[in-house]
Amino acid sequence: MKIPNFRWFIIALVFLAAVLNYIDRQTLSVLAPTIQADLGLDESDYANIVNIFLVAYTISYLVSGRMVDRLGTRVGMAVFVAFWSVSNMLTAAAHGFRSLGIFRFALGLGEAGVWPAASKSVSEWFPAKERALAIGVYTMGSTIGAVVAPHVVIPLAGFAFATHLPFIADLLGQGAGWRMAFILTGAAGLVWLIPWLWLYRLPGKSRFTTDWELKLLADAEAAETKATGGALNEKPWGWGKILSSRVVWLLLLGRLITDPAWYFYQFWFPKFLHSERAVPQEGLTVTGWVYVAAGVGSLLGGWLSGLLVKRGVAPAASRLWVMLGCALLMPVSLLVVRATGLNATMALTAVTIVAALAWLINISSLVVDVVPKACLGAVFGVVAAGSTVGGIIMNTLVSSMLSKTVSVPSGFLNQAVDTLFGPVLRAVQGGGYNLWFALMAFLHLAAWLMLYFGRIHRNSAKAAA
Structure with missing residues (x-):
């Protein structure tokens, strides 16, 4: 049976895999x-658990792409979805910090693999004029997953198993x-494997x-092969060529510099609304509009x-x-901290988030445009690793900006960042949210200038080394 526009x-x-990815993550x-109350975990333990996940995620980015290139998109995606789904299920057996850390580390190893596989599926199934839109569609799955997660897991966690299903309560x-x-x-992830x-x-x-079709x-493909002199059909690059490629480093640094803006809105913006706009805990449901804008x-x-x-x-x-258009919109973030009402704050925030995500989609598409298909997964993973590193640095920077006194960083990863960037952290200490919003206003423009004068748009895949 033939299906039009399959x-x-x-x-x-x-897209559904991305939804499940973020539900499991959240x-x-x-x-x-x-969970902290049941397992006896304090805030430092929780911070370490989160950082363990981020470390695993970064490691997986560096190796999962190469695995997808070798296994193929179909098998590679299935392996990572199955791995993270089982890891998530095993979290139910956690009984303390160590076991929870192990299961979350495994989750991070599995979850990162979906993104190189997703980008490879786009390169195999979509022409250049549709690639960015296709990447936008599956990226939107992550934002929907983040919105859906509380509405799915909170009712499950609150269900009275002891009353209605006592055998499950006895078992667990x-x-x-x-x-x-x-x-x-x-x-749910294991069920997803069937249609995939x-x-x-x-x-x-x-x-x-x-x-x-x-x-x-x-x-x-013929038009793209002609335009690039066949470079996109080159043999896969080895690790030496990948890690020495100027284009790869430009894209990695571009993600490292700009992805922190999106991480900030995911992890810190609710705290900003609570402390700076006096939004009560129950009123923070308004942050759902962050993901709508995304x-x-x-x-x-x-x-x-x-369209271009x-x-x-x-x-x-x-x-x-x-x-470039996105980068020129990002200075609107300077107005977010000056807005006096919640409605104005959210409207201005929506503009910056739309710009940040439109940027993210297009820098992700650049990888597909300039890298040989045979090694696309590996390169995408290396570039995406810059994203998580940028997120870790942002977390530490913002934490320091909000701290008025010198304190010992919580979590082993934060301590490592503090060791590397201690002087910078001391310089921004106590600067408050205003300092971060001012910095965030120009991150994308700085990255755009780096990419443009790095002539990334002039490079075919053959010239990328």
Whole structure:
């Protein structure tokens, strides 16, 4: 049976994987107070658990892409989804700091692998004019997963198993509710494997692909091969070439510099509203609009650069033009801290988040535009590792900005960052949120200038080394 535009069914599956990825990731965050009470964990323990996850995530980024390149997109994606789903389910067996840390480390190893696999699926199924939009669609899955997670896991954790399903309460013991939340959300990933393994093949080997769609992809590949002199079909790069590539380092630094803006809105913005805008705990549901804006930015950024490609602009150049517009919008963050009302604060915040996510979609698309397909997973993973490193640095910087006294950093990873960047942290200490918003206003413009004068849009994959 032939299905018209089957490539969009493929990206719908990747979108669902991203939703499940973020639901599983957010389960611990959403249920943290209950889990900490049941397992006897203090705030320092929780900080270390979070950092253990980030360390695993960074490690996985460096190796998972190469695994996907070797296993293929279909098998590679399935391996990582299965691994993280089982890891999430095993979290139900945690009984203290050590076991919880082990399971969250395993979760981080599995979850990072979905993103190189997702980017590779886009390179296999989408022409250049649709790639950024496809990446925007599956990236939007992560924002939806973050919104959905509390509405899924909190009711599960609060269900009276002892009353309605006593055998489960007896089996799982103390904290049956939150333990069951981990089991069921993890199991959803295993169910997802069924349609993925059934449907995903390379376009030429899929029985669902129409002749029209095959021609669309073949014509697009021929045009891209001609434009790059066949560079995108090169043999895979070795680690030496990847790690010495100027383009790879430009993209990695671009993610490291700019991704902290999005991390800030995920992890610190609710605290900003609570302390600076006097929004009560129950009123912080308004932060759901952060993820709505992120979804809009994901789709808008992909659509805009795709529109430029359709009008004849080279793919890499089209991404940079959209990214310039995003960079010029980011100074709106200077107005966020000066806004007096909640509505004005949220409106201005929405503008910066749309810009930040549209930027993220296009810098992710640049990787697909300039790197040989055979090693795309490995390069994407290395570039994405810059994102998590940037997030760790941002967390430490903002923590120092909000601290009025010298304090011992909590968590082993924060201590390591403090050792490396101690003088900088002391210099910004006590600067408050205003200092971070001022810095965040120009991160994207600095990164854009680096990418532009690094001539990344002038590089074919063959010239990337």
